[in-house]
Amino acid sequence: MPSLSLTLAVLGLAVINGGCDRQSQPPAQPAAKEQANAGSPATAAGSPDRSHAGSRLPDFTFADPNGQKLHLPELQGTPALINLWATWCAPCVKEMPLLDDLASRMQGKLRVVTISQDMQGAAKVAPFFKQNGYRKLEPWLDPENELAFHYGGANLPMTLLYDAQGREVWRIAGDFDWSGAEAQNLVGEALVK
Template sequence: MFDRSHKGSELPEFLLKDPSGKEQKLSAFKGKPLLINLWATWCAPCVAELPALDRLAKARAGELKVLTISQDMGKPEAVAPFLKAHGVTALEPWLDQEGDLAVQYDVQTLPTTIYYDAQGREVWRLTGAHDWTSSDTQALLAEAR
């Protein structure tokens, strides 16, 4: 079920980390639509949708940023090898080790995906897995104008 009750909300100020410790502000991704996917290696529906998210990231590379943010706590060094082992090549291993972003979004279930327009305003969010290569996905992504 797509939730549009937060439509227009600003992208939160949040600092992401990659496994090497490199930091990046979420706001740095403004400028094109942004699909944020909160997931974990232990979440079966999350893992099942990774290949479709990877294909979407490759297919729309110049016009959409797909940002997967792992909620794995305690073993951040396992995320990048996990993605590689699953054949994921276009998604980066960003981390939310403390679960702060999940708290910000009041996430109760993984995966949870939040979609922003190019100006950093929320369009919709989705709880649960989705087929990101489906025909209805194109219409959903077109909502960010």
């Protein structure tokens, strides 16, 4: 009859080996993510998603810290790049200077519209804009996160390109390098229509 210590040692090895086997299984999260995206094409973060191409500009109105209004359908006539962001979102903050530069380079050809999803609205956004001295970006506010919910509870940043007729061309979830040639080519898709 085996000794008690030998029995415990064998059981201990079985538990350790069993734990290793569990770790070799694929994680449950990707399956859940795939299931959440069922019915829509999968796109990698930072890649353009064209599954909503042709959708019209949504009918929302936003204000800036001074109370000026922006009715999104009124953007028609000029291609528009709409960026949903927040001051607490590190990738969003990283993108803001790049978007400001893009707005400068594309002035008159493309309107870059940044809409903050900060729940504290102007109290957070106005000092952020003042501190960073953006030249071309406008501090539009969406403290109720209406636009993020409209786009499916989007993770931030979320950027959408609309052509001059107010139709969606593509959207990008996650941060993106708006200074590179790839960005120039993607934005150019709305300029040729």
